[in-house]
Amino acid sequence: MHAPDTAVPVAPRRALLLENIHADARTLLTEAGWEVETASDALEELELVERLRGVSLLGIRSTTQVTAKVLEQAPDLRAVGAFCIGTNQIDLFAAAGQGVAVFNAPYSNTRSVVELALAEIIALTRRLTVKDRLMHAGVWDKSAAGAHEVRGRRLGIIGYGNVGSQLSVVAEALGMSVFFYDTADKLALGNARRCGSLHEVLDIADVVTIHVDGRRGNTGLFGEAEFARMRRGSVFLNLSRGFVVDERSLRRHIESGHLAGAAVDVFAEEPKGRGQSFESELRGLENVILTPHVGGSTEEAQEDIGRFVAAKLRDYVLHGSTTLSVNLPPLATEEVPGTVRLAHLHHNVPGVLAAINRVLADAGVNIEGQQLATRGDLGYVVTDIAAAASDEVGRRLRELPETVRVRQLS
Known part of the structure; x- marks a missing residue:
């Protein structure tokens, strides 16, 4: 403590x-x-x-x-x-x-990540990275081979939170058919279809994009078996967390031609600052877009x-x-003019509020207003009092066995 x-x-x-x-x-x-x-x-x-x-x-x-x-x-x-x-x-x-x-x-x-994902989906599907590299090398390769419209293609979204759901809406506006999988029961937006498993999405999608959160349970979510299950010629995006994806497996499936391309914005090991050296299994691969964790960097x-x-x-x-x-427990506090505020964070067990109020009552402190919120093992009480509490009141509140932290806000 x-x-x-x-x-x-x-x-x-x-x-x-x-x-x-x-x-x-x-x-x-x-x-x-x-x-x-x-x-x-x-x-x-x-x-x-x-x-x-x-x-x-x-x-x-x-x-x-x-x-x-x-x-x-x-x-x-x-x-x-x-x-x-x-x-x-x-x-x-x-x-x-x-x-x-x-x-x-x-x-x-959210919007910035969605726009980057869409830009990369279009770039990969049109193989713009390949065309760009050849043009810079002085090669005029005017051909439609391997290039596709995104309209009519099937987008598979893994993780239907803030980013995944907004991407769903915008991609559908471009004419894509959207399929998604989330471990939580999420409401499908527009004409998106919820799938019962990750594998169901992989069996359907022409484009697979990962938008899961950073919980450690997602480590290694996408590896050899998942890449092998994806449709031949499909593309893959990861704009969520680096530790979610096995980069070595992704490289093998790009090099073998099983996947037509990939875009990766996050990596298991990232440099600490701008301008530092970057290493990855994915460097140097054709039709692979690598960006330095800039999904939200607009x-x-x-x-x-x-x-x-x-x-x-x-x-x-x-x-x-x-x-x-x-x-911490969520509490939206309101201003009470002419008062001093005590903020008390504590272990959420019965009787804490009564103990706090007993300390205040014993010291003759008048309570003008009080709010309480709890979350799991924690409770949070904000008490507005008529005048600043004495050192003795502060000491007694701190000495309550349930106390985590006490602050007085003027």
Whole structure:
């Protein structure tokens, strides 16, 4: 557990933003009173621990790993913002145990990923990468051989979440027939057809695209058996997570001609920063598009993500709001003018709310308003009181056996 807060928090208003997070995030936090430090690259574990001393807000993208060790050694840290969709790079359980809220941007870059997927589907189906390479080599190869329209072709989507479902709608507007598989019971949009298994999609589709989340259970989801099952001459895309796909198997099926092409945006091992060396089994293959994890990297998406996640970090620290937190109970707080707010994160067992209120009552503290939310093993209570709590009240709340973290917000 973190070193205890005092009754009146003295957490420094310092933020660390890594991996080229959009400048709007820095602007928003600076305007809210934070001193913001930025860095273009990801940080390794030991360096991250060092840089988090005296930092209350951390912003990362997909590469920096926020481990349990990092969290245990960051007593001033209040919240982590993942300025991307995925949060598998953060130990969410450890963060919750330390009272550190985690926020992400589950919707902001959906359109950007969808547009890249569509562009790659068209490029692969028309074999534009091959034509482009020959033209740059001075070869005029005017031929329709192997080139197809996407209209009328069958798109198989694995993972029907925010990206997969929007891709379904836009692809259908281009005249594609859409089939999808998801382990959850998802409503089909438009004329898309839900399939009962991954293999059913592979038996049907001319194009297979992966859009699953970052849970470790998806490791190795797509390998030798799945590529072999795909229709001969079909194309494959992965814009989800690198560890989902066996790159060596993909290479074999491209080289054998079983697959007509592939597009890959994510890799099991990725460089820490821009300009660093990149290695992959897939380099040098014909009609294979490789991109450096840029599915959501449009100026529009990054601007929106910068504002969205930074606002979540600000509102949590200043007002106690946990709306859309991925690891704490969700609570949309409302402003109560003329009050001081106590935010109490605790283990979700019976009697905690009564114990909190008993501490306040014993100290003669008047409650103006109170909200409670729970999620699994955690409970979160926000209490608005008439005046700042004393050090004694803060000490007694911290000493409750169920307490994870207590903060007083003015």
